[in-house]
Amino acid sequence: MIRVLLVDDQQLVRAGLRMLCESAADVEVVGEAAEGATAIRLAERLVPDVVLMDLRMPGVDGTTATARILAQRPAARIVVLTTFDDDDHLYPALAAGACGFLVKDTAPEELLDGVRRAAAGDSPFSPNVLRRLVDQAVRTRNSQAPPASPVGLTDRERDVLALVGAGLSNPEIATRLHLGVTTVKTHVANLMTKTGTTNRVQLAIHAHTNH
Known part of the structure:
Protein backbone atom coordinates (compact mmCIF):
# COMPACT_ATOMS: atom_id res chain seq x y z
CA MET A 1 0.00 0.00 0.00
CA ILE A 2 1.34 3.43 -0.98
CA ARG A 3 0.88 5.95 1.84
CA VAL A 4 0.14 9.45 0.52
CA LEU A 5 0.07 12.85 2.22
CA LEU A 6 -1.94 15.57 0.45
CA VAL A 7 -0.75 19.18 0.78
CA ASP A 8 -2.81 21.98 -0.79
CA ASP A 9 -4.39 25.12 0.62
CA GLN A 10 -7.62 24.55 -1.33
CA GLN A 11 -10.00 22.17 0.42
CA LEU A 12 -11.78 21.32 -2.83
CA VAL A 13 -8.50 20.27 -4.45
CA ARG A 14 -7.62 18.07 -1.47
CA ALA A 15 -11.07 16.50 -1.55
CA GLY A 16 -10.72 15.68 -5.23
CA LEU A 17 -7.26 14.21 -4.73
CA ARG A 18 -8.48 12.13 -1.80
CA MET A 19 -11.37 10.72 -3.83
CA LEU A 20 -9.02 9.87 -6.67
CA CYS A 21 -6.42 8.21 -4.45
CA GLU A 22 -9.02 6.26 -2.51
CA SER A 23 -10.41 4.89 -5.78
CA ALA A 24 -7.15 2.94 -6.19
CA ALA A 25 -6.72 -0.29 -4.25
CA ASP A 26 -2.99 0.28 -3.73
CA VAL A 27 -3.08 3.91 -2.52
CA GLU A 28 -4.01 5.14 0.95
CA VAL A 29 -4.34 8.81 1.99
CA VAL A 30 -2.84 9.03 5.48
CA GLY A 31 -3.23 12.77 5.99
CA GLU A 32 -3.97 16.24 4.63
CA ALA A 33 -2.40 19.64 5.20
CA ALA A 34 -3.51 23.11 4.10
CA GLU A 35 -0.08 24.73 4.53
CA GLY A 36 3.57 23.82 4.79
CA ALA A 37 4.13 23.88 8.54
CA THR A 38 1.39 21.30 9.09
CA ALA A 39 2.76 19.23 6.20
CA ILE A 40 6.20 19.11 7.84
CA ARG A 41 4.74 17.90 11.15
CA LEU A 42 2.49 15.33 9.48
CA ALA A 43 5.27 13.99 7.27
CA GLU A 44 7.37 13.29 10.35
CA ARG A 45 4.51 11.70 12.28
CA LEU A 46 2.72 9.77 9.51
CA VAL A 47 5.77 8.69 7.44
CA PRO A 48 4.09 8.85 3.99
CA ASP A 49 5.72 7.21 0.99
CA VAL A 50 4.64 10.02 -1.35
CA VAL A 51 3.73 13.66 -0.67
CA LEU A 52 1.62 15.48 -3.25
CA MET A 53 2.75 19.06 -2.69
CA ASP A 54 1.21 22.37 -3.75
CA LEU A 55 3.76 25.18 -4.09
CA ARG A 56 1.92 28.40 -3.33
CA MET A 57 0.41 28.33 0.15
CA PRO A 58 0.08 30.82 3.00
CA GLY A 59 2.77 30.71 5.66
CA VAL A 60 5.35 28.05 4.85
CA ASP A 61 5.25 27.50 1.11
CA GLY A 62 5.63 24.20 -0.72
CA THR A 63 9.28 24.69 -1.64
CA THR A 64 10.30 25.34 1.96
CA ALA A 65 8.15 22.44 3.17
CA THR A 66 9.76 20.15 0.59
CA ALA A 67 13.26 21.00 1.78
CA ARG A 68 12.36 20.57 5.46
CA ILE A 69 10.53 17.28 4.94
CA LEU A 70 13.46 15.84 3.01
CA ALA A 71 15.89 17.06 5.68
CA GLN A 72 13.92 15.00 8.20
CA ARG A 73 13.12 12.07 5.93
CA PRO A 74 15.43 11.85 2.88
CA ALA A 75 13.60 8.76 1.60
CA ALA A 76 10.30 10.65 1.19
CA ARG A 77 9.16 11.15 -2.40
CA ILE A 78 7.67 14.59 -3.01
CA VAL A 79 5.71 15.22 -6.19
CA VAL A 80 4.84 18.83 -6.92
CA LEU A 81 1.37 19.63 -8.23
CA THR A 82 1.68 22.81 -10.26
CA THR A 83 -0.38 25.21 -12.35
CA PHE A 84 0.70 27.03 -15.48
CA ASP A 85 1.41 30.26 -13.58
CA ASP A 86 3.81 28.60 -11.11
CA ASP A 87 6.90 28.95 -13.32
CA ASP A 88 8.87 31.03 -10.82
CA HIS A 89 8.38 28.30 -8.21
CA LEU A 90 9.32 25.25 -10.26
CA TYR A 91 13.09 25.45 -10.29
CA PRO A 92 13.39 26.26 -6.56
CA ALA A 93 11.21 23.20 -5.85
CA LEU A 94 13.51 21.09 -7.99
CA ALA A 95 16.52 22.43 -6.09
CA ALA A 96 14.74 21.63 -2.82
CA GLY A 97 14.57 17.97 -3.84
CA ALA A 98 11.15 17.38 -5.40
CA CYS A 99 11.26 14.15 -7.41
CA GLY A 100 8.41 14.88 -9.82
CA PHE A 101 6.22 17.63 -11.25
CA LEU A 102 2.64 17.15 -12.47
CA VAL A 103 0.13 19.75 -13.61
CA LYS A 104 -3.03 19.92 -11.56
CA ASP A 105 -5.22 19.14 -14.55
CA THR A 106 -3.38 15.88 -15.22
CA ALA A 107 -5.74 13.05 -16.18
CA PRO A 108 -6.75 10.98 -13.11
CA GLU A 109 -5.05 7.78 -14.27
CA GLU A 110 -1.88 9.70 -15.10
CA LEU A 111 -1.81 11.22 -11.63
CA LEU A 112 -2.24 7.82 -10.00
CA ASP A 113 0.48 6.47 -12.26
CA GLY A 114 2.67 9.35 -11.11
CA VAL A 115 2.10 8.42 -7.47
CA ARG A 116 3.03 4.82 -8.20
CA ARG A 117 6.12 5.82 -10.18
CA ALA A 118 7.29 8.13 -7.41
CA ALA A 119 6.81 5.42 -4.79
CA ALA A 120 8.85 3.05 -6.97
CA GLY A 121 11.74 5.50 -7.12
CA ASP A 122 10.95 7.01 -10.51
CA SER A 123 10.41 10.71 -11.23
CA PRO A 124 7.07 11.50 -12.85
CA PHE A 125 6.64 14.79 -14.64
CA SER A 126 4.31 16.22 -17.22
CA PRO A 127 6.22 16.88 -20.48
CA ASN A 128 5.12 20.51 -20.62
CA VAL A 129 6.35 21.03 -17.06
CA LEU A 130 9.71 19.56 -18.05
CA ARG A 131 9.89 22.05 -20.91
CA ARG A 132 9.26 24.92 -18.48
CA LEU A 133 11.90 23.56 -16.09
CA VAL A 134 14.38 23.38 -18.96
CA ASP A 135 13.60 26.97 -19.91
CA GLN A 136 14.19 28.08 -16.33
CA ALA A 137 17.43 26.09 -16.17
CA VAL A 138 18.68 27.88 -19.27
CA ARG A 139 17.70 31.29 -17.87
CA THR A 140 19.37 30.72 -14.51
CA ARG A 141 22.37 28.68 -15.64
CA ASN A 142 24.69 31.70 -15.58
CA SER A 143 24.00 32.26 -11.89
CA GLN A 144 24.38 28.61 -10.98
CA ALA A 145 27.45 26.38 -10.80
CA PRO A 146 28.21 25.11 -14.30
Whole structure:
Protein backbone atom coordinates (compact mmCIF):
# COMPACT_ATOMS: atom_id res chain seq x y z
CA MET A 1 0.00 0.00 0.00
CA ILE A 2 1.34 3.43 -0.98
CA ARG A 3 0.88 5.95 1.84
CA VAL A 4 0.14 9.45 0.52
CA LEU A 5 0.07 12.85 2.22
CA LEU A 6 -1.94 15.57 0.45
CA VAL A 7 -0.75 19.18 0.78
CA ASP A 8 -2.81 21.98 -0.79
CA ASP A 9 -4.39 25.12 0.62
CA GLN A 10 -7.62 24.55 -1.33
CA GLN A 11 -10.00 22.17 0.42
CA LEU A 12 -11.78 21.32 -2.83
CA VAL A 13 -8.50 20.27 -4.45
CA ARG A 14 -7.62 18.07 -1.47
CA ALA A 15 -11.07 16.50 -1.55
CA GLY A 16 -10.72 15.68 -5.23
CA LEU A 17 -7.26 14.21 -4.73
CA ARG A 18 -8.48 12.13 -1.80
CA MET A 19 -11.37 10.72 -3.83
CA LEU A 20 -9.02 9.87 -6.67
CA CYS A 21 -6.42 8.21 -4.45
CA GLU A 22 -9.02 6.26 -2.51
CA SER A 23 -10.41 4.89 -5.78
CA ALA A 24 -7.15 2.94 -6.19
CA ALA A 25 -6.72 -0.29 -4.25
CA ASP A 26 -2.99 0.28 -3.73
CA VAL A 27 -3.08 3.91 -2.52
CA GLU A 28 -4.01 5.14 0.95
CA VAL A 29 -4.34 8.81 1.99
CA VAL A 30 -2.84 9.03 5.48
CA GLY A 31 -3.23 12.77 5.99
CA GLU A 32 -3.97 16.24 4.63
CA ALA A 33 -2.40 19.64 5.20
CA ALA A 34 -3.51 23.11 4.10
CA GLU A 35 -0.08 24.73 4.53
CA GLY A 36 3.57 23.82 4.79
CA ALA A 37 4.13 23.88 8.54
CA THR A 38 1.39 21.30 9.09
CA ALA A 39 2.76 19.23 6.20
CA ILE A 40 6.20 19.11 7.84
CA ARG A 41 4.74 17.90 11.15
CA LEU A 42 2.49 15.33 9.48
CA ALA A 43 5.27 13.99 7.27
CA GLU A 44 7.37 13.29 10.35
CA ARG A 45 4.51 11.70 12.28
CA LEU A 46 2.72 9.77 9.51
CA VAL A 47 5.77 8.69 7.44
CA PRO A 48 4.09 8.85 3.99
CA ASP A 49 5.72 7.21 0.99
CA VAL A 50 4.64 10.02 -1.35
CA VAL A 51 3.73 13.66 -0.67
CA LEU A 52 1.62 15.48 -3.25
CA MET A 53 2.75 19.06 -2.69
CA ASP A 54 1.21 22.37 -3.75
CA LEU A 55 3.76 25.18 -4.09
CA ARG A 56 1.92 28.40 -3.33
CA MET A 57 0.41 28.33 0.15
CA PRO A 58 0.08 30.82 3.00
CA GLY A 59 2.77 30.71 5.66
CA VAL A 60 5.35 28.05 4.85
CA ASP A 61 5.25 27.50 1.11
CA GLY A 62 5.63 24.20 -0.72
CA THR A 63 9.28 24.69 -1.64
CA THR A 64 10.30 25.34 1.96
CA ALA A 65 8.15 22.44 3.17
CA THR A 66 9.76 20.15 0.59
CA ALA A 67 13.26 21.00 1.78
CA ARG A 68 12.36 20.57 5.46
CA ILE A 69 10.53 17.28 4.94
CA LEU A 70 13.46 15.84 3.01
CA ALA A 71 15.89 17.06 5.68
CA GLN A 72 13.92 15.00 8.20
CA ARG A 73 13.12 12.07 5.93
CA PRO A 74 15.43 11.85 2.88
CA ALA A 75 13.60 8.76 1.60
CA ALA A 76 10.30 10.65 1.19
CA ARG A 77 9.16 11.15 -2.40
CA ILE A 78 7.67 14.59 -3.01
CA VAL A 79 5.71 15.22 -6.19
CA VAL A 80 4.84 18.83 -6.92
CA LEU A 81 1.37 19.63 -8.23
CA THR A 82 1.68 22.81 -10.26
CA THR A 83 -0.38 25.21 -12.35
CA PHE A 84 0.70 27.03 -15.48
CA ASP A 85 1.41 30.26 -13.58
CA ASP A 86 3.81 28.60 -11.11
CA ASP A 87 6.90 28.95 -13.32
CA ASP A 88 8.87 31.03 -10.82
CA HIS A 89 8.38 28.30 -8.21
CA LEU A 90 9.32 25.25 -10.26
CA TYR A 91 13.09 25.45 -10.29
CA PRO A 92 13.39 26.26 -6.56
CA ALA A 93 11.21 23.20 -5.85
CA LEU A 94 13.51 21.09 -7.99
CA ALA A 95 16.52 22.43 -6.09
CA ALA A 96 14.74 21.63 -2.82
CA GLY A 97 14.57 17.97 -3.84
CA ALA A 98 11.15 17.38 -5.40
CA CYS A 99 11.26 14.15 -7.41
CA GLY A 100 8.41 14.88 -9.82
CA PHE A 101 6.22 17.63 -11.25
CA LEU A 102 2.64 17.15 -12.47
CA VAL A 103 0.13 19.75 -13.61
CA LYS A 104 -3.03 19.92 -11.56
CA ASP A 105 -5.22 19.14 -14.55
CA THR A 106 -3.38 15.88 -15.22
CA ALA A 107 -5.74 13.05 -16.18
CA PRO A 108 -6.75 10.98 -13.11
CA GLU A 109 -5.05 7.78 -14.27
CA GLU A 110 -1.88 9.70 -15.10
CA LEU A 111 -1.81 11.22 -11.63
CA LEU A 112 -2.24 7.82 -10.00
CA ASP A 113 0.48 6.47 -12.26
CA GLY A 114 2.67 9.35 -11.11
CA VAL A 115 2.10 8.42 -7.47
CA ARG A 116 3.03 4.82 -8.20
CA ARG A 117 6.12 5.82 -10.18
CA ALA A 118 7.29 8.13 -7.41
CA ALA A 119 6.81 5.42 -4.79
CA ALA A 120 8.85 3.05 -6.97
CA GLY A 121 11.74 5.50 -7.12
CA ASP A 122 10.95 7.01 -10.51
CA SER A 123 10.41 10.71 -11.23
CA PRO A 124 7.07 11.50 -12.85
CA PHE A 125 6.64 14.79 -14.64
CA SER A 126 4.31 16.22 -17.22
CA PRO A 127 6.22 16.88 -20.48
CA ASN A 128 5.12 20.51 -20.62
CA VAL A 129 6.35 21.03 -17.06
CA LEU A 130 9.71 19.56 -18.05
CA ARG A 131 9.89 22.05 -20.91
CA ARG A 132 9.26 24.92 -18.48
CA LEU A 133 11.90 23.56 -16.09
CA VAL A 134 14.38 23.38 -18.96
CA ASP A 135 13.60 26.97 -19.91
CA GLN A 136 14.19 28.08 -16.33
CA ALA A 137 17.43 26.09 -16.17
CA VAL A 138 18.68 27.88 -19.27
CA ARG A 139 17.70 31.29 -17.87
CA THR A 140 19.37 30.72 -14.51
CA ARG A 141 22.37 28.68 -15.64
CA ASN A 142 24.69 31.70 -15.58
CA SER A 143 24.00 32.26 -11.89
CA GLN A 144 24.38 28.61 -10.98
CA ALA A 145 27.45 26.38 -10.80
CA PRO A 146 28.21 25.11 -14.30
CA PRO A 147 26.87 21.60 -15.00
CA ALA A 148 29.32 18.75 -14.94
CA SER A 149 30.46 17.67 -18.36
CA PRO A 150 29.53 14.12 -19.28
CA VAL A 151 32.48 11.79 -18.98
CA GLY A 152 32.73 8.90 -21.40
CA LEU A 153 29.05 8.28 -22.17
CA THR A 154 28.48 5.12 -24.15
CA ASP A 155 26.18 5.10 -27.15
CA ARG A 156 23.59 3.20 -25.10
CA GLU A 157 23.83 5.73 -22.27
CA ARG A 158 23.26 8.53 -24.76
CA ASP A 159 20.17 6.71 -26.01
CA VAL A 160 18.86 6.37 -22.46
CA LEU A 161 19.69 10.00 -21.66
CA ALA A 162 17.72 11.22 -24.67
CA LEU A 163 14.67 9.20 -23.63
CA VAL A 164 14.88 10.41 -20.02
CA GLY A 165 14.91 13.92 -21.48
CA ALA A 166 11.77 13.07 -23.46
CA GLY A 167 10.00 12.19 -20.21
CA LEU A 168 9.84 8.41 -20.60
CA SER A 169 9.73 6.18 -17.54
CA ASN A 170 12.16 3.30 -17.01
CA PRO A 171 9.69 0.66 -18.27
CA GLU A 172 8.96 2.79 -21.34
CA ILE A 173 12.67 3.20 -22.04
CA ALA A 174 13.18 -0.53 -21.58
CA THR A 175 10.47 -1.25 -24.14
CA ARG A 176 11.79 1.33 -26.60
CA LEU A 177 15.39 0.07 -26.43
CA HIS A 178 14.57 -3.64 -25.93
CA LEU A 179 16.32 -3.72 -22.58
CA GLY A 180 15.45 -5.01 -19.13
CA VAL A 181 14.10 -2.48 -16.62
CA THR A 182 16.98 -3.30 -14.25
CA THR A 183 19.46 -2.54 -17.03
CA VAL A 184 17.78 0.81 -17.66
CA LYS A 185 17.95 1.64 -13.94
CA THR A 186 21.67 0.89 -14.00
CA HIS A 187 22.17 3.16 -17.01
CA VAL A 188 20.21 5.96 -15.31
CA ALA A 189 22.27 5.61 -12.12
CA ASN A 190 25.49 5.71 -14.14
CA LEU A 191 24.27 8.75 -16.05
CA MET A 192 23.54 10.63 -12.83
CA THR A 193 27.07 9.91 -11.63
CA LYS A 194 28.67 10.96 -14.91
CA THR A 195 26.60 14.13 -15.32
CA GLY A 196 26.74 15.23 -11.70
CA THR A 197 22.96 15.22 -11.32
CA THR A 198 21.17 14.03 -8.19
CA ASN A 199 17.73 13.06 -9.45
CA ARG A 200 15.90 12.11 -12.61
CA VAL A 201 14.40 15.53 -13.25
CA GLN A 202 17.83 17.16 -13.13
CA LEU A 203 19.07 14.45 -15.48
CA ALA A 204 16.23 15.24 -17.90
CA ILE A 205 17.15 18.93 -17.77
CA HIS A 206 20.77 18.00 -18.42
CA ALA A 207 19.68 16.05 -21.50
CA HIS A 208 18.09 19.19 -22.92
CA THR A 209 20.73 21.73 -21.93
CA ASN A 210 23.87 19.75 -22.74
CA HIS A 211 23.08 17.92 -25.97
